[in-house]
Amino acid sequence: MNTMPRRSRGFTLVELMATLVVAGILVTMAVPALSNLLNNQRVKTASFDLYTALTYARSEAVKRNTDVKVAPNGTTWSSGWRVLDGSNTVLRSWSGVPSNLAVSELGNATIITYTHDGRMPVGTAQARFQIGAANSQQTVASRCIQVDLSGRPSTQSGGCS
Numbered sequence: 001m002n003t004m005p006r007r008s009r010g011f012t013l014v015e016l017m018a019t020l021v022v023a024g025i026l027v028t029m030a031v032p033a034l035s036n037l038l039n040n041q042r043v044k045t046a047s048f049d050l051y052t053a054l055t056y057a058r059s060e061a062v063k064r065n066t067d068v069k070v071a072p073n074g075t076t077w078s079s080g081w082r083v084l085d086g087s088n089t090v091l092r093s094w095s096g097v098p099s100n101l102a103v104s105e106l107g108n109a110t111i112i113t114y115t116h117d118g119r120m121p122v123g124t125a126q127a128r129f130q131i132g133a134a135n136s137q138q139t140v141a142s143r144c145i146q147v148d149l150s151g152r153p154s155t156q157s158g159g160c161s
Helices: 013-064
Strands: 068-072 080-084 090-095 101-105 112-114 127-133 143-147 153-157
Touching: 013 068, 013 080, 013 090, 013 101, 013 112, 013 127, 013 143, 013 153
Parallel strands: none
Antiparallel strands: 068 080, 068 112, 080 090, 101 127, 127 143, 143 153
């Protein structure tokens, strides 16, 4: 007969429950931070998409030697934007931003036009866009996209000045 005590292997139910409780607490602490991180990344993605559209339109205007426009897909820039050539043919289109974000055009430019040399038309005001949270309850860092009169877009963190 074997008189040696039998060794237990594995975890007891109490140990398993304690581990699950600790893991649950850690997850509930991490979710709000992750949500904020995702929203900030969505703002960056939307701003760089708009920046890409403006750069693409400028390049196409020079390449085609004609006017090229960037216009909203709907009544607002939040619904997306598209690049149009001189005959209003869509060259490329971008979908809208998520519903918790908003794109605000801060100037009077409802359509951004690039002339054949990649510049803005004479007498055009500087175009400025701000991308940020759709409501004030979110803590999302906004981004600003500006188009100078030479037609060059730039993006920066924070609001437009």
